[in-house]
Amino acid sequence: MGKKIKQIAIYGKGGIGKSTTTSNLTAALSEAGYKVMQFGCDPKSDSTNTLRGGTYIPTVLDTLREKTKVNAHEVVFQGFNGIYCVEAGGPAPGVGCAGRGIITAVQLFKQQNIFEELDLDIILYDVLGDVVCGGFAVPIREGIAQHVFTVSSSDFMSIYASNNLFKGISSYSRSGGALLGGVIANSINQPYSKEIVDDFVKRTNTQVVEYIPRSVTVTQSELQGKTVIEAAPESAQADVYRSLAKKIAAHTESKVPTPLEVSDLRVWAGQWGKHLLELEKQNGAAESLIKV
Amino acid sequence: MTKQPSMKSESISRARFGCAIGAMHTAVAIPGTVPIADCGPGCADKQYISLVFYNGFQGSGYGGGASLPCVNTTEKEVVFGGNDRLRELIQASTKVMKADLFVVTTGCISDIVGDDVASVVGDFQKKNVPVVYAETGGFRGNNFIGHEEVVKSIVDQYVGGYDGPKEQGLVNVWTELPYQNTFWRGDLIEIKRILEGIGLKVNILFGHGSGGVEEWKTVPKAQFNLVLHTWLGLSVAKHLQAKYGQPFLHVPVIPVGSIGTTSFLREVGTYAGADPKKVEAFIKDEESKYYKYIEEFSEFYCEYFFGVPSKFAVVTDSAYALAITKFAVNNLGLIPVKVIITEDPPEEHRDAIREQFHRIADDVSVEVEFIEDGFVIEEALRNSERRPAIIFGTTWDRDVAKDIKAGIVEVSFPASYEVVLSRSYVGYRGALSFIEKIFTVTISASA
Numbered sequence: 237m238g239k240k241i242k243q244i245a246i247y248g249k250g251g252i253g254k255s256t257t258t259s260n261l262t263a264a265l266s267e268a269g270y271k272v273m274q275f276g277c278d279p280k281s282d283s284t285n286t287l288r289g290g291t292y293i294p295t296v297l298d299t300l301r302e303k304t305k306v307n308a309h310e311v312v313f314q315g316f317n318g319i320y321c322v323e324a325g326g327p328a329p330g331v332g333c334a335g336r337g338i339i340t341a342v343q344l345f346k347q348q349n350i351f352e353e354l355d356l357d358i359i360l361y362d363v364l365g366d367v368v369c370g371g372f373a374v375p376i377r378e379g380i381a382q383h384v385f386t387v388s389s390s391d392f393m394s395i396y397a398s399n400n401l402f403k404g405i406s407s408y409s410r411s412g413g414a415l416l417g418g419v420i421a422n423s424i425n426q427p428y429s430k431e432i433v434d435d436f437v438k439r440t441n442t443q444v445v446e447y448i449p450r451s452v453t454v455t456q457s458e459l460q461g462k463t464v465i466e467a468a469p470e471s472a473q474a475d476v477y478r479s480l481a482k483k484i485a486a487h488t489e490s491k492v493p494t495p496l497e498v499s500d501l502r503v504w505a506g507q508w509g510k511h512l513l514e515l516e517k518q519n520g521a522a523e524s525l526i527k528v
Numbered sequence: 529m530t531k532q533p534s535m536k537s538e539s540i541s542r543a544r545f546g547c548a549i550g551a552m553h554t555a556v557a558i559p560g561t562v563p564i565a566d567c568g569p570g571c572a573d574k575q576y577i578s579l580v581f582y583n584g585f586q587g588s589g590y591g592g593g594a595s596l597p598c599v600n601t602t603e604k605e606v607v608f609g610g611n612d613r614l615r616e617l618i619q620a621s622t623k624v625m626k627a628d629l630f631v632v633t634t635g636c637i638s639d640i641v642g643d644d645v646a647s648v649v650g651d652f653q654k655k656n657v658p659v660v661y662a663e664t665g666g667f668r669g670n671n672f673i674g675h676e677e678v679v680k681s682i683v684d685q686y687v688g689g690y691d692g693p694k695e696q697g698l699v700n701v702w703t704e705l706p707y708q709n710t711f712w713r714g715d716l717i718e719i720k721r722i723l724e725g726i727g728l729k730v731n732i733l734f735g736h737g738s739g740g741v742e743e744w745k746t747v748p749k750a751q752f753n754l755v756l757h758t759w760l761g762l763s764v765a766k767h768l769q770a771k772y773g774q775p776f777l778h779v780p781v782i783p784v785g786s787i788g789t790t791s792f793l794r795e796v797g798t799y800a801g802a803d804p805k806k807v808e809a810f811i812k813d814e815e816s817k818y819y820k821y822i823e824e825f826s827e828f829y830c831e832y833f834f835g836v837p838s839k840f841a842v843v844t845d846s847a848y849a850l851a852i853t854k855f856a857v858n859n860l861g862l863i864p865v866k867v868i869i870t871e872d873p874p875e876e877h878r879d880a881i882r883e884q885f886h887r888i889a890d891d892v893s894v895e896v897e898f899i900e901d902g903f904v905i906e907e908a909l910r911n912s913e914r915r916p917a918i919i920f921g922t923t924w925d926r927d928v929a930k931d932i933k934a935g936i937v938e939v940s941f942p943a944s945y946e947v948v949l950s951r952s953y954v955g956y957r958g959a960l961s962f963i964e965k966i967f968t969v970t971i972s973a974s975a
Contacts, residue, residue, distance in 0.1 A: 297607060300604075300607075301604070304604075327607055327608045327609055328608075328609075331608065331609030331641075332605075332606065332607050332608040332641055333606050333640070333641045334607075336603070336606045336641075340607055
């Protein structure tokens, strides 16, 4: 019997740093000696760009559009440190069904047993923002990923998207779907950001896997079309991703989260809003004191 | 009769209607018209096999059944959208098939994925290709709803605007749903015949009595619209009223037999301003023929009094149920013990339907039940407080009919043990065929 491949899905609101986090995580895992594949599940198809010097690769669906039968090897490309990169792709904006496209792309790989053939240790699915329809939930359904992590900042809309994801996970958990590994807290620079995310994970019965600070090193690396691991391996930010990679590689037990009802979530956000306003007032008072 | 609450189940077994895209047959029913089904192959085939084949074996006509062009949606069209494939199909269909009008009916996939059918069809329309489209995804409702969509699409996209004069005495008739109603072909011929009999010029619009798209082009010129149905066609008539300033007359009871047909003709004649002498002369002639047959039939009816049923149940759509119940009560003296309406009529029409059944005769009122699920229907028939001796229903009701030892006359979809050509059950002539059928079933029970 072959080894069990660890399959991980990374979700999060669009623009929150999901692909950045995933690519750096993938790079750090690869650096640690694991055979890794990053599978971008977003019609934008730019998940793996920083693993391949900022270049785009042909997507599964682009290839499927041209021919009826596709050999999965044709759409697997190697990037930094031999990482396998795949982009599911999607239809042109405004036509067709991108959700079904993701299902088609993932199924193609499953049917052709590519993961086993490449002897992978870990697969990371980088999935488009919110769980908008069944198609984007496919990596968390039975038989694909075992663990789900969500990238979230302390921004309310980002927390809202994570909570939605938790709802998806709890409903699929009844039929053997993936469970939640935890939250990767991104852009955490203010003390209150950490507190907000901590409070949210407590209420939803999960954990923060890593706190990732906002860093200019990330921007500099991405401008070179690289991950931090590749472009600035000595940086403190690279070590944060290495620490995350270590925890994810060691992670075994995921859980069913307890998502908040939308009304409860709004009340919760409202309370935090008030708290932040008070903080601002206090800071303002402190600033004016200094001025005097 | 005691009132039973409408029973709702979470499923529909033994369905008694098609889905909205079944209305591709609305196009098939217009001579010279070919539908183009924008759906998977299963959808098109299933609607044909059920609504057309195992329903009186009506035959696929010119553009239906195996000749029907279909997108045959595959995963490719789902993921990337089906616009290109539809464009290709319309192009090919107009090349290969001779038709006066093509009607694109969309299915669930196209409607969910959000294909821009309007612009694909619009490009052809700009080049004067006679093609229209209707959104008939199954989740929008059943084939009754789809039918109204198709009709409005043809009116809006093909017939178009009109502000010329109206033609006195020209009437558009909106009545039974083609193909769904097993006897629609014969019924529409009879309805046209009797209306022409009182001096009207009739746009019957569907079936062998229709002049096809040339007839449809005269729809805006009609003096008025006649909606001869409990509810189907009302939204069409209102649409035409707004579009062409045409008034409409709504007659919920499709007439069966002399009593109903005579009063129907007088009502329509008066509304249309037809010459009363002509109306009465036609009625007199028709009734004299009708009653000759009835007189001869009465010998059987009297001799066989011990074998003829007195109590009946009806399980069909609201319009045919009302027509049959009225006829069976007022012309044959039978007693309704259970009336089940199966076509899931829109909520806003249900009170009016109930009200019609409250007024079957001065002394006969029926509480109808609205049920779509075959199992619940079967239970309702089996547990009926008073056992019906005859059921006017469908093939699905044969098992329960056998169990409760009732005769069965298949009057509705699916009628899979009836071969129907031009037979009609409405008007003067249709009523005679209906009597033949009812009592053939009755007397055969002792064979």
